[in-house]
Amino acid sequence: MSELILVEELSLDAGRAALIIQDMQNDVIIEGGAFAESGSPVHAKEQNVVANVADLAAACRAKGIPVVHVHYIVEAGAPGLKLNAPLFNGVKDTGALVRGTWGAAAADGLEPRDGDYVVEKMRMSGWQGTKLQNLLDGLGRDTVIVTGAWTNMSIEHTSRTGADMGFSMIVPEDGCSTMNADWHQAAINYALQNVSQVTSCAAVKAAIGA
Secondary structure (H helix, E strand, C coil): CCCCCCCCCCCCCHHHEEEEEECCEHHHHCCCCCCHHHCHHHHHHHHCHHHHHHHHHHHHHHCCCCEEEEEECECCCCCCCCCCCHHHHHHHHCCCCECCCCCCCECCCCCCCCCCEEEEECCCCCCCCCCHHHHHHHHCCCEEEEEEECHHHHHHHHHHHHHHCCCEEEEEHHHEECCCHHHHHHHHHHHCCCCCEEECHHHHHHHCCC
16 A cells, blocks of 8 residues: 555634534444445554544643534434435435434544534535534634544545635544545545645644644
8 A cells, every 4th residue: 555645734713613523423433334345444543543533632622722513313214315326325224323312323432522613404415404613613713623533525525625625624534434444545545636635633633732
């Protein structure tokens, strides 16, 4: 596998930043979840993504940076989920991400804390049909640090759309995971390079003075 292309040193105004933790839910990244057979839990462990994101979230909270959890949530039977793409069919067919279930809950260590925000979605992008833009605008935040799963799907969709909407997008690659290292690398080294600053959790922490 070739070397990842990362920005090693960031310039970041903590007063304008927000951290997104997206789709870090049991069904998505944990063994025993609905999508476990995809390889997602294995890659999440390889990336140490839960611990990395938990550490980054703690650093952001300490610096007054809002932490926003974006969770994919459907009701039992996924009513109203338009089945126009394989991912959405997979959510319904596996009975995944149903409100109130273990599968829809945040992975251990990434539960929303007091003062955090929660945004619910039913599509890949964190912006589509959600309150995310209104929330960030109300908080006066235009720099968005995106972590979570999956790198080449929700992270990429949210980053592309955010850039188009005028937000500065930052993606710490070790705060993201997907089905396998090849898909992750393709998103990091190609798809995300022109819509975000791709970096590391350590570089983000350094930039905010943590």
